[in-house]
Amino acid sequence: LxxxxxxxxxxxxxxxxxxxxxxxxxxxxxxxxxxxxxxxxxxxxxxxxxxxxxxxxxxxxxxxxxxxxxxxxxxxxxxxEPLPDPSWLADVDAIRSRRQNGAVLTVLDGHGGGSSCAVLDGDAATGTWRPIGNQVHGIAAPELRESARAAQRTAHPLLHDLCDDAAALFIEPLVAPIALHVIGAGRGAEAFVHIARAMEWEVTVIDHRPAVLAELHLPIEVTTHVATDVVTHVVTHVVRADQTDAFQTLLASLPQDGRTAIALLSHIFDVDLAWLTALLPLPVAYIGVLGSRTRASQLLDAVDTALGARGTALTERMRHRLHAPIGLDLGGESPASIALSAIAEIEAVIHGRPAGFLRERQSPIHARTPTPRVFEHDGPVSSKCDAGLADRPA
Known part of the structure; x- marks a missing residue:
């Protein structure tokens, strides 16, 4: 499409x-x-x-x-379009699995046809275009990188008009799957995994209690591993992390980017405090904590003290990233309902949406006029596409 x-x-x-x-x-x-x-x-x-x-x-x-x-x-x-050689799809899958920027370039010719012609591996400014088969059309267009950059920044495909015999280039950014780290394998963790896997998210379950991890009932296609190291190349990871482990070493092996969400479900104050102190400075999109508003306030005070002892301030950006109590106000109280509300909240945060009723949304529903997102590492607006995003009303 x-x-x-x-x-x-x-x-x-x-x-x-x-x-x-x-x-x-x-x-x-x-x-x-x-x-x-x-x-x-x-x-x-x-x-x-x-x-x-x-x-x-x-x-x-x-x-x-x-x-x-x-x-x-x-x-x-x-x-x-025909797919005589699907090998380039493996490149696409590898780029997404590595959680690197990328894109697929499709030429739409002026005669009612078209074909996929190249895969971008990496960021638009520095990445490499790999032709698909013998296709090279449009890769050398000087303005292509700026259009690809806009597609990557917004995570929305776009059409780029050319001046020659081609009608346009369709630039489709390769967006990494959402990575969900569930910390605490107690009551409710299974519901988080099942719902997240239905969304085709990558899921990691982390706990310091081997017996609790062993009792998890996960989707049948999931391969589980109980160890102190993260095992890669599986859909869902189950990782044992002792409280005395170096949190930063474990976290370094997990995705921690703008499409990463973390749910703290241990409901053990000291465990949540240790994890939250390590997690809040990370550039992830979402951190949710199970528990009451009062408990969340106590946790933040304790985290502020712990970070201060390390010479790090608890910033407003960190506070904004934290969602405690976790989840949207859906009204349910069962573990499955809590998991549903939390995953719905994550989905809204990742897509920069307010999570209200669609019938009350004044602007179009879909991505043609997206609600503006805050990109934490953005520099100054430098293109018409970026300026358009910044100027759009919610």
């Missing part, structure tokens, strides 16, 4: 994988109304070896046209 005009269930960057027999193998590009028709065209595209762009006007009477009856009130522009 490369462009949307009006309303659409999915947004640009949504992908679908189908085979020549018209079977949907993975992904989605709509709420279910377009997949069948798109898949039916796969054999022809593979036979010709050329990509083709499709436009679905969802504002029309789709019940009469295709029997969809979607009434989505928008226009979806798609590129359907």
């Amino acid at each position: 490369v462009q949307v005009d009006g309303s659409s269930y999915r947004q640009p960057g949504a992908r679908l994988l189908v085979d020549t027999e018209g079977r949907v193998l993975a992904g989605a590009i709509s709420g279910g109304c377009l997949e069948g028709d798109v898949a039916a065209r796969a054999a022809e595209v593979c036979a010709t070896g050329r990509g083709v762009r499709l436009m679905y006007d969802l504002r029309a009477d789709l019940e009469a046209i295709w029997g969809f009856g979607a009434a989505c009130d928008g226009i979806a522009h798609l590129l359907l």
Whole structure:
């Protein structure tokens, strides 16, 4: 899905994988109304070896046209391209797994076709463009890096117009999956893992009690490890961390970036204090602590004292990063309800949204006019794309 005009269930960057027999193998590009028709065209595209762009006007009477009856009130522009050599997808997966900046570049030609042509490995300013197959179109465009930088900064795909025979370049940033570190494997931790895995997040469970870790009932596809070191290349990690361990050594082996969230669930004051003292200075997006507002205030006072003893101040940015009590006000009290409210809060924080009712949102729902985010390491606004983001109202 490369462009949307009006309303659409999915947004640009949504992908679908189908085979020549018209079977949907993975992904989605709509709420279910377009997949069948798109898949039916796969054999022809593979036979010709050329990509083709499709436009679905969802504002029309789709019940009469295709029997969809979607009434989505928008226009979806798609590129359907053959995939004779899928090896470049492994590069994409590796870049996302390393949690490095990257992007996929797709050329949309002036003849109604197009194809994926390059993968950017790294930041737009310093990364390397790797051509896909023999494709090199558009990689040398001098303004490409600035557009790729804007896509990476906003985490939203964009169309970049060219002046030659190509209609545009579609730049899709490679956004790392959200990493959730659950500290404390007691009551409720399993619900956090199950819900987060349903969201396809990377999950690490950390505790200093081997017996509690051993009793966890995790998703069947999860490989568990009880050790003092983090085991990589698994969907969910289970890590034993003694209170006497060097927290910084353990944390250095885990993701700690703008798409990292941490949930402190131990409900043991001294354990939470030690972890929170180590965690608050990190550049993560979210830290949530289980417990009451009074307990949270006591924890912050103790953390302030501990950081002060190390010569570090408890800043307003650290306070803003902390969510205690954890979660949105959904009203539920069960461990599963608490996990749901916390993960919903994390999702809102990561996407820079206020987590209110969509029916009360005044601006468009989707990413075409996103709610502004605060980038902790941003420098001065230096491009029209960045300035546009900064000026948009919430």
